[in-house]
Amino acid sequence: MSYHPEQELLKQFATGDIDSAHAAAVATHIETCSHCRQLVAKFEEEAAEDLVASGTEGAISDNDLALVFENMMNDITTLDADYSRPKVRSAASIEVNGKTFKVPATLKPFVDRMGEWKSYGGKVFTSNIDLDEDCKVSLLYISEGVQVPQHTHKGFESTLVLHGSFSDENGFYAAGDFIREDGETKHAPQTSASQDCLCLSILTEPMIFTQGVARIFNRFGKGMYP
Structure with missing residues (x-):
């Protein structure tokens, strides 16, 4: 393939700052485009690093972390889903x-x-x-x-x-x-x-x-x- 989403759109996809229509289009494109898939992975890593950096600037207390973990576990245990079976997407x-x-x-x-x-x-x-x-x-x-x-x-x-x-x-x-x-x-x-x-x-x-x-x-x- 010869034509790809511009990098700004790939960045928006990586950070989730994108509308659902373009998100689906980009997701479909990167399934068969290793070049754009690698760029998205890079942008996701950069976004994660930025998030960590911003978190250290405004330190999160141990109590806040404990509360986040507790809420996350409650959400997981109340979900009605079988995680023992891998999800298979069909066309x-x-x-x-x-x-x-x-x-x-x-x-x-x-x-x-x-x-x-x-x-x-x-x-x-x-x-x-x-x-x-x-x-x-x-x-x-x-x-x-x-x-x-x-x-x-x-x-x-x-x-x-x-x-x-x-x-x-x-x-x-x-x-x-x-x-x-x-x-x-x-x-x-x-x-x-x-x-x-x-x-x-x-x-x-x-x-x-x-x-x-x-x-x-x-x-x-x-x-x-x-």
């Missing part, structure tokens, strides 16, 4: 356009929250995922030999390729690639004549079409979500 399956795709286990909670597939001309399909967050999250399927109208963004568009590939003016993207675009980008994603594509799409603001008849959608509010 989920989705069906779109007559095809079945396996979705990584890291995204299985998203599959459980999927809405109905919407079709645009029988070539592009989207299913919105209800996360009750400010960003718009969806699964996006593009059939073979299709070009999405050129557009830009008022906010950010994060895309994680789950299956197949697509290209635009800036590059070629295959399974596992993570791409993040903003208002400085104008692009028209397209699939090849022999390859379709399934992506996870995260939009913080609607798309703004910049060419052709699709610009009519810009008149309906601030733009359009897929």
Whole structure:
């Protein structure tokens, strides 16, 4: 894979200061990307060191530590879980356009929250995922030999390729690639004549079409979500 989350996003993932949509996208990416996985481990270690350092500056009393330990043990002993069996995460399956795709286990909670597939001309399909967050999250399927109208963004568009590939003016993207675009980008994603594509799409603001008849959608509010 050639495209990765920027380091700031990986740091936010390591410290937990990240929204659930991007957290799931990054978690899925690092499952198959050793480079980003190592960076996350490094950032987690740095965050732990910072936490220890801040703790020594404001010393915690023995009584406070004892209370924390007691509360932790109470929580553990009251949990209804069997820790003798390792947790096994399984992938989920989705069906779109007559095809079945396996979705990584890291995204299985998203599959459980999927809405109905919407079709645009029988070539592009989207299913919105209800996360009750400010960003718009969806699964996006593009059939073979299709070009999405050129557009830009008022906010950010994060895309994680789950299956197949697509290209635009800036590059070629295959399974596992993570791409993040903003208002400085104008692009028209397209699939090849022999390859379709399934992506996870995260939009913080609607798309703004910049060419052709699709610009009519810009008149309906601030733009359009897929």
